[in-house]
Amino acid sequence: MGDWERNLLKTSRGVFEVFVKGEGEPLCVTHHYSEFNQTGDYFAETFIKTNKVFLINLREAGNSEKAIEPYQLSFLETIFDIEAIREELGFDKWGFAGHSTGGMLGIIYGIYFSNSLKYNVIVGAAAREYMTFSKDCIYNPKHSKFNRMQELNETLKRSDLSTEKRKQLKVERTKLSLFDPEKYDELFYLNISKGMSAIRMNFFSRELQVYDVTKKLELISTPTLLICGRNDVQCPVIYSIEMEEGIPNSKLVIFEKSNHYPFLEEVEQFTEEYNLFIKEHQSF
Template sequence: MLWKRQVVETTRGSFELFFKGDGEPICITHLYSTFNETGDYFADTFTGSNSVYLINLRETGSSVRAEQFYQLSMLETVMDLEAIRRALGFKAWYFAGHSTGGMLGLVYGIYFPDSLTGLVIVGAAARDYTISPFCIYHPDHPDFQRMQQLIEMLKKADLKENQRKALTRERTKLSLYSPETYEQNFDKPIKKKLSKVRIEFFNRELAIYDVRSKLPYCHSNLLILCGKYDVQCPLEFSKEINELVPNSRFITYDKSNHYPFLEEKQSFSRDIHHFLEGEAAH
């Protein structure tokens, strides 16, 4: 079943989103992915229990363009999400983010905690994660050079579909606990693209990104999840978030890398639903 497309007019411009599911509303996005009607693996985790709003951020899909580069920053992006929430008529909603989507979620939780029913952060960090030698984006990591090559090739606008698919497969396998399980984990006809302009802006912002001092003010109900062998945002960064956010909950997946929602799907879904059901009960 395809996701339903919707364009929302807000005070900050028009934004494209895709909707699926029933229940309490939850916002899901990623800093530089472009979504479409085929949806998203991470977002699919929530469609059985929530009304999921998968957002194309500024400069992605059919959403409004950026008139100034600063509009691509995390804080400006969170303000866009707030405008979307208000336009949809929600007093509050959940936010769930994986990887850079999780980093965006932390900024959301810091500056607009009253707008969030709850916050789910998966495989993320509160500061520049590339400083860790366990991170695949650190020059000392054995797969660093190949990952950089793959990222640059995927930015090319003239890539044929079969080329993009092969490059994406190889890139993703580098972040799996068991690379041989790629086909069984990524078995849906989901197609996404990366926004070159948003990636380039994020790479600059990452150099100064550090919200650790503000995390004690993140009063949202926070669930932190991470694969034990995450090579993109290593486990140490999730532990750090848990230590700095009062009353946050933290779960580690011992047979996962960067995709615990696929690599340990059953356990991950159970933990997510327990969290969501618990918050709904409150």
């Protein structure tokens, strides 16, 4: 697996670090608080055979623009940044694919800028805050693994952790979101390392409390593929079912033997469903 090509892109909203790999129609991939580098990203890697993938470090992630005002870290402002990147790259439209909080960005993108999107792929996400009313969610205090997940997240925010300790804690955290934790080494075998923007993560934790765009889902006009693991402990499957009911031109596929990572846990089915979907919605 080769490295991703790194670009610093000057846009009307500042400079953004963008990693590029693959061939085909352009596809934008990002996550709300991950920090990517040239080793890439497991989710983004899924699409490189079918698309030219643009993996974006958002504001305050990696070498991208800093935030001058806190609100610049919000969902909507982030979409304005992504739109500036699309315009600078010269695409009338591109696809978007987001996993988890990246999928939440995809929902906001679809609501406000469906005209910029050929299609939208939302994996393991939600259109509203998914913890308070959901005991199946690992971020709900009633979940048996809630306390451990909280400890892991808080510890990982520390800057004084040794590389080895950080790696160990990340593995433990990921295993909590796998259908079969024993398969960790088999699934996560590539030399991919990514960081987390603590400032983005902290802003997200606040914005999430008031996040609910369910009433606006009908404004998404772009074809939307929704995918979720039946056993997703982060954004439980009920939220993907709700999104399918709300988004007019959408299709939901539930992966029976997946938790939060269907693109790794059931990789063949994931590739098959995605290929079917883009075949239907590609421009010729």
